[in-house]
Amino acid sequence: MIVSRCLEADSIELSYGERKILQSIYLKIPFGEVTAILGRNGCGKSSLLQIIFGTLTPAFKSVRWDKIYIECPYREQSLVRYLPQHPLTSSSMRVHNVFDWYGSSVGDTMKEKWQGVKNKRFGELSGGERRFWETLLILFSPVQYILLDEPFSHLSPVYVEQLKDLIIAQKSQKGILITDHLYRDVLDIADHTYFLQNGTTYLLADPVQELTDRGYIPE
Numbered sequence: 001m002i003v004s005r006c007l008e009a010d011s012i013e014l015s016y017g018e019r020k021i022l023q024s025i026y027l028k029i030p031f032g033e034v035t036a037i038l039g040r041n042g043c044g045k046s047s048l049l050q051i052i053f054g055t056l057t058p059a060f061k062s063v064r065w066d067k068i069y070i071e072c073p074y075r076e077q078s079l080v081r082y083l084p085q086h087p088l089t090s091s092s093m094r095v096h097n098v099f100d101w102y103g104s105s106v107g108d109t110m111k112e113k114w115q116g117v118k119n120k121r122f123g124e125l126s127g128g129e130r131r132f133w134e135t136l137l138i139l140f141s142p143v144q145y146i147l148l149d150e151p152f153s154h155l156s157p158v159y160v161e162q163l164k165d166l167i168i169a170q171k172s173q174k175g176i177l178i179t180d181h182l183y184r185d186v187l188d189i190a191d192h193t194y195f196l197q198n199g200t201t202y203l204l205a206d207p208v209q210e211l212t213d214r215g216y217i218p219e
């Protein structure tokens with residue numbers, strides 16, 4: 001039997017107190033493709049990414065790597081890394097030290113920018129610059145799957161475009177899951193798009209039309 005390479009998540013039940021957040025989820029992150037998840041503020045996207053990564057434990061979950069159940073994905077060697085919404089790095093750390101520690105290498109395409117930033121401390125960068133380099137830290141990690149939670153936040157348009165190009169360039173070597181409210185930019189690079197609503201994921205066949213119909217984007 002040929003098993004296509006992917007991370008999958010389903011059978012997830014997450015509640016905070018009486019409030020059900022996730023209950024009928026199916027999400028597949030194929031290797032070599034960009035998968036997007038969109039949804040309104042507070043619908044549970046970050047929670048879902050943390051569950052897939054393994055740092056948030058819901059009442060029930062099934063996360064599978066090439067069909068094999070894994071309890072704690074972030075502990076599997078070279079499997080998955082996650083960019084959270086909040087700053088990832090310590091302000092006092094120098095950029096190149098953190099990249100070395102993660103085993104991340106930006107390669108030749110970013111050589112000039114890298115020379116300018118590598119000796120700085122993360123705390124010396126602007127909010128957008130820090131977000132950009134933290135995203136690259138994860139994107140260029142030597143792992144199979146990448147989960148990106150709002151990588152475009154704080155980025156100016158030129159950085160957004162550059163990051164989109166880098167994500168597309170990296171996808172031949174990884175499976176990438178992205179969520180961000182800059183939905184046009186997300187749709188530009190996504191091979192598949194899910195919408196999360198009322199705790200349930202919907203795979204969209206016609207994203208712009210369905211996102212409009214579901215009230216996520218204005219008519």
Ligand SMILES: Nc1ncnc2c1ncn2[C@@H]1O[C@H](COP(=O)(O)OP(=O)(O)OP(=O)(O)O)[C@@H](O)[C@H]1O
Binds near residue numbers: 044046047048
């Ligand atoms: N530790 C917590 N305790 C209680 N409620 C929480 C906790 N963490 C998240 N929530 C609630 O769960 C819901 C889902 O949060 P989550 O951050 O996953 O949403 P999101 O879709 O990522 O939102 P956004 O697009 O605004 O980032 C929100 O209503 C949030 O208030």
